[in-house]
Amino acid sequence: MKIPVGISGRHAHLSQEHLEILFGKGHELTPMKELSQPGQYASEEKIDVVSPAGKVIEGVRILGPVRKNTQIELSFSDARRAKFDAPVRSSGDIKGSGAAKLVGPKGTVEISEGVIVADRHIHFSLEEAKEFGVKDGDVVSIKVGGVKPGILGNVLCRVSDKFRLDCHLDTDDGSAFLLNTGDTVELVK
Structure with a gap:
């Protein structure tokens, strides 16, 4: 997903x-x-x-x-x-x-x-957290595809009924993997 x-x-x-x-x-x-x-x-x-x-x-x-x-x-x-x-x-x-x-x-x-x-983190709603099999405070990795693919570790899972699915990375991580807002990544446990 x-x-x-x-x-x-x-x-x-x-x-x-x-x-x-x-x-x-x-x-x-x-x-x-x-x-x-x-x-x-x-x-x-x-x-x-x-x-x-x-x-x-x-x-x-x-x-x-x-x-x-x-x-x-x-x-x-x-x-x-x-x-x-x-x-x-x-x-x-x-x-x-x-x-x-x-x-x-x-x-x-x-x-x-x-x-x-x-820190790197992913926001999940309660329902999305169930779909992905994660809990608030879990630390996961994400897989990046594209021209400069790779794995980013130490990604904190933040779960709340006030959140919507989104992986937040800073400009350093975005630049390193040629990611832009709106691109997608995959969860790796």
Whole structure:
């Protein structure tokens, strides 16, 4: 069975508090484009992210809706180039992760943790997880076909009734295997 792929570029998830510091009191994100997961969207708003070494990544898009904790997701290439200490983590697992300064049009925020390289993962609905024989937290591999075929390991399975089938890879993995959003991969256990 085929699994659709979504290639994810650098992006930010902000808490409401940080959103208001960066964009002004009472600011709400402006949805621009729906993402593959229900209720998730890319917003019009962007911020600059500054590493502790002073290197700047400009124009990092904010994804909505707002979250409890602010988190910046970079590719390993981004993190290395801008000198961020960004461990590979699951979304939301930010304890002890990298620090950054966030710059918006109305203010700045210093975060002591929250910069990560997102792990490879597949979103499954409850029904899709049964079809594929996986449980939340399982770690699998995926097979990539095409011109540069191969196997990607350490792919986390995330299962929820709020999810829709989609394999999320960052731009580094996408480039290495010549994958684009909308391409498909196969599950290998």
